[in-house]
Amino acid sequence: MHHNNARIQIFRQAISDFIENRRDEKLKGKADDPAAMRKYDYAIWLEDAARRVGQIHAATHIAKAIHSSAKGSNLYIKPDSLPQREEIGSHLLGENFDIDVVGNAAALDVFKFLKTKVEDKTLLAWAEAGDPDFKAALSENPDQAEEWLSSFAGLLSSDKKVQSHALMKQLYWLRGEDPTQDDQYILLQPLFPSALVNYVHQNIQAVRFGESNKEARSAFSKKEASELVYQEYKKLAVQRLGGTKPQNISQLNSERGGVNYLLASLPPRWKGKRRLLPLNCKSALDVFFKRPDVYGQVDKLIKFLKSNPPDNLNTRQYRQRFEQKLIESLVDFAATIKAEMPVGWSREDGCQLPPYERLWLDPERSLFSLRDDSDEADQIFYNEYMKGDWPDAVAQNFGRRLNAKLKHQDIPVGETEYIHWVRQVTIDAAWPVPWRRRV
Template sequence: MDDINQHRRSGFQAVIKQFLKERLDARLDKLPEDDSRRQSLIAQFEPETWIADAARRVGQIQAATHILKAVHPDARGTNFYLSPDSLPSHAEVGSHALGDDFAGDVVGNAAALDVYKFLRQTCDGKTLLDAVLAGDADLKAAFSEDSAQAQTWMESFAGLVQARGGVATHTRAKQVYWLVGRDPCNDGDFHLLAPLYASSLAHALHSAINEDRFGDAAKAARQARRDKQDHPTGYSDYPQLLVQKLGGTKPQNVSQLNSERGGVNYLLASLPPVWKSGDLREPWRVDSVFAIFGARIPVRAAVRELKRFLKADPPETMATRNYRDELVDGIIDELVSYAGELQEGLTPGWSADALCRLPKEECLWLDIGRSKQDEGFRSEWLWFDWPLEIGKRFGNWLNGALGKNLPLGDIEQRQWRRELLTDPLWALQLDQGKRNINKVTKAAGEEA
């Protein structure tokens, strides 16, 4: 014990006790004061007892930065935990560019995720997991006075970032033959690659894109451009941005970070952008914005493919449902993108013009900037009954766009409506709008 820094050891112990206390208190709050299970529960959360159990359960999960299940949900193979500083540096963007500030992912049994949360607790700017991997003697002493027992626990927790078993791929994993020699006719000049999903990099990309699209700084820069005013920073746009959803209705089955993103995985356009002039006009003299939206080239193409697919009368299988949902999701993504263009590209208050014939719910949806000057408009927006009406209008429009030769009715209309109202990008756009309007409401109240 002579080599132990008692101050650091006490710091680690305090972090551990606080973590366990919060989890214990949450469990005890659900039990009556006279419940006989309380003492047993308290005993389970004694530090050494809980740590011993956590060291046993840590084998049910694995920390990773590169995962396999995102490639195919039924793939069984190796996941890797590779810190960015352990990767070779090169000019192209990759996981090596993340630096020290990166989010590690977790795969495995969701019931054991509390162990990962435990190891993510910080002391002196370092997580318990970092300390475990560094073989920190002070953390080891904080775990137990029994040095051998503490060492066993340290080794168990360190196994969180280690590949399990031998390195293996799977028949449902992607595999690519990569030419490393000079002769493409010689099989020996190829390497067989098994690419994994760079989960930590995808999470950083998702956070950066969301900030660029919906962050306050980006919105202020766009507003300055519309007002033809100087601004200290610019803003970023992502033409032809696509969203891939991983895990379906259970994104947690892929990984922890995927669950935090709601399964949303951004795909950047792999072709050079074809820039078009920003000739965005107010949707005046039309009874519904869907008339303009449906005429957009990507929307027409997506509706045409959905119509072709449904007319083929595909079998009622999971593959059919997945492809149909994929097509509808693409149309919804276009709708959210178009709404964002109108919300951010037009002068706020355009819907109050006499030339605007849009129904009230579409005005509330598309002219959110009007809420800054129009208190009545702001109150109607916050009443928040209009998104359901937009969902109904979307369902009716899509039924009509698919034509009269398909047996579509109320059931399909409700399905299209439900898919829009539960779409994460749609929900994110609404949530951002609500936060902005609440700020305006608060500011108006303070001025009054």
């Protein structure tokens, strides 16, 4: 077999660069430990990698995203080998898709190694194609090289025996005429389409945080002419998979910090005018109390308290209904801002809100700390969010302002009422923010 020596050298260089970088990353301060250094010898590391690659599997559809304890099969199916349908699905990805990986997280460095690119293709793709120069670069012993190459290519082989599991959401669909006959049903087994979800996630991230859309958004808000296309995803929800250990679900889920976007499956509702939003003001609660519905509720409460109602159960229930409506309006106010403002809006120069209100109304900004280009302000924001003191600060500010409005109308309120308002307030915080309530 004719080998291209220059090309073999390119493969060798790429492999040894990866191993050296891995060594430097892992052995900070241990460079004088010969036993530790020896692990990163070219042949020794490759042999170990070829052994460990069996602990992980490539996948495009994964079971654990449906339920973290599901033991069903994960599938690796090339999108362009799927039936081409009219509906949106994994088949639309063609050759351009990210491979997901499941299995032992300790072996994920082998996958990183196989993602290394030579001549615009990954080592995994060269292994799958049985490239002779890549094989020759692995080892001078042809049998050894053949064995390692097939081990690496084996990452892409699906389970021999495909099986389901009790924890996977299964749906039997009647395809015949007679619902009393078992054989008239087919089992629909929706597997989580990880490669497709990742593609959608990258698109949404580009719209929410990308430079081009940022410029378009700025032109849109300043009413300036622009050639750029402005995109927006309204009313997104986030489903977090894997809790504090997103790598337990899969590699791509870990790269997303466990975040999986859910699109709003709702028809659009056209609004006549933009709601009041907390920009260029010192506190979002100024805006909240100016909202017509809230202003009306507070006005009714004042009139009711001024009418000197008798101190009985009816009065208490009547007052509680007012309070409940007011608190519901506060929850709705926060939800509206989160839905209408782009994530990270509290970083803008126009935002003058105190830190605890930024944490309350722009909580997903805490995910910025996971990005490669995050800065110190993002890290501080994340730490403050996780510390969890901010819901109390919001509740206390609400209590102070409501008391002040009542006092202004000569209604005698003090510490007792303040404590009562603070305790009523419901602030929506994503777990695992610690819950404290200090008055």
